[in-house]
Amino acid sequence: MSIARSRSVTISDVAQTAGVSRAAVSKVIRNAYGVSPAMRVRVEAAIAELGYRPSVAARALRGSSYRLALEIPWVGARFMTQIVEGAQLAVDGTPYQLVLAPAEGHAYGTLESMADGMVDGIIAIAPLTDPEWLEAFAARVPVVMIGRHDHPRGYDTVVGDDVGGANAVMDHLLGLGHRRIVHLTEPETVTAPGSGTPHSVRLQVYRDRMATAGLSDLVEVVRRDDSRAGTLAATRELLARDDRPTAIFAGHDDIAMDALAGVAAAGLTGRVAVTGYDDTDLAQHPLIDLTSVDQQGVEMGARAATMLLERLQGRTEPRRHVATATLRVRGSSGRVVS
Amino acid sequence: MSIARSRSVTISDVAQTAGVSRAAVSKVIRNAYGVSPAMRVRVEAAIAELGYRPSVAARALRGSSYRLALEIPWVGARFMTQIVEGAQLAVDGTPYQLVLAPAEGHAYGTLESMADGMVDGIIAIAPLTDPEWLEAFAARVPVVMIGRHDHPRGYDTVVGDDVGGANAVMDHLLGLGHRRIVHLTEPETVTAPGSGTPHSVRLQVYRDRMATAGLSDLVEVVRRDDSRAGTLAATRELLARDDRPTAIFAGHDDIAMDALAGVAAAGLTGRVAVTGYDDTDLAQHPLIDLTSVDQQGVEMGARAATMLLERLQGRTEPRRHVATATLRVRGSSGRVVS
DNA sequence: GCCTCACTGTAGACCGTTCTCCGCAGCCCT
């Protein structure tokens, strides 16, 4: 038995087997113009016989890699599942392959790394990225950003209707008679006013609605800790007070899970309303039964991918898709304030 | 203002700016032998000045891409979060970048696609892949498989102690006095006897333990449906029977979530014991409080990545890591059978 | 019978790296 290194089969091997030029083989696999039926048959037979697969690296060097990157801040975030599912759906049936790029810490490194010739385009969820930097980046590689409220020139955006969604939450809670409503959200960096992140918008709506309801002095914003323990502690402390909140408006479902854990730890399950955002599969689970805002994550992912594909077709003017937000009322907020 | 296409800066530009050859620049960025301190300084200055970044495609064509792929069956699976986190940890600090490849349907296409020159090595979670095919595949690109009980020649494996874990679950449930224990698991394809998948092993242990406990005629295996609704219906039907099970041993935590939903829908919450597997973050949530088996997912991911890095260093003999399995008893199974 | 033209297929440059030689100094050793 030969220890022969299994050197992979190249386009030259196929060309030789089929008795044609490399260029001809290239044309066939790219479905390019100028191929006779007879040649196509012969080349395809040779490809099948040899089990030839084009090298992505070689392709990418001159043409395209047929890979799209989807950069995600953290794989564990439930919302990501929806985005990924949608993007995958949109990419299915095209020659493109979706790869996920988890960003460790800041997204810049990951984004640049992806752009270094490995992918033809990038979908990114990176709320904290500097707009100027992004514009420059998007000049180099096609980009679609998810969850940004800015109006860029060089890339597309897909974003939820955070104003509508947050208002729906506040409508709901205020309508139930809640006054001590606390907003549990991401750390300050993610919610800086005017930063255009979804969470900054939701926070602003919270403040506004509290103000117009005459509840300005009851406004309370609690930041989520990166550690679950920290968030839990903050929540417990909050709930230990005499004037404890009767409702918690959480920035998204994962945060809401922490809130629910805190409420449970304080022995107050069912006595403090909790709402989430994103309507993840967890929210629908009977043991969680979380009121949440459905912003069509799957649709968002699909739209983002579709937009990116359009850009790869040549479109350059920026486009923007705003997903509708719909409140899904469930048990976690269902009890009217006693 | 120039509409100049921002052609990215190449190694030639750097070489020209620094007044050296391309080969010299290449040596510097690869930290290769044969570089004087003086030249290094000049080259690095030029790199910084021009903002040069090596093209991954060009690198991959000749050398390596410095990318590792982690193929995952479904992004939504909670267990994946642990694996990814661990792998990322192990890769941090190395020149390698981790990319995630979601497999749509069968893994073969995704794996081949990744191997087509885009990555230097592959970590895969693909229980259903044919061993022979895998051996051939692994001859082409370094591979580490997660969750396979076979003993391959050409690739490494990281697997949990499914025998120990499943036995711990059965010990626990039998010890609590349960007799009508049903096993809720994946579809048959994933649990075929002798297939070596974790779920086939857990199933076998379940059967064996039921048999040795003299409960052979109470053995009941329910298959999970891909659709949540289907699983829910099956569970409800199960629980509607007169001789309904008093305990459900679920194949993993996501399945256990379905089981809990079914139990809740039947109005039996707290009266049917449910156990999961993987000890995901959900299991630890107070509202779920799921007894589960901790098989150190993070450690498994890290070990897989480390093994792959070793292979890239030149190791060829196959290695195998078996993660210990520890039962974490929580409320979902805590009540002794009445 | 000649010119044009559409259709096929090929030759060969090119993409941006890596990597294997190879040359050139300068130094030490005999």
Place this chain on the structure above:
DNA sequence: AGGGCTGCGGAGAACGGTCTACAGTGAGGC
């Protein structure tokens, strides 16, 4: 002084595709 050796840097061939130009060929128009 001649002959290695060592340390540094460069030339140039890969790598496996894509793509632009161009050559050949037969048909159709005049």
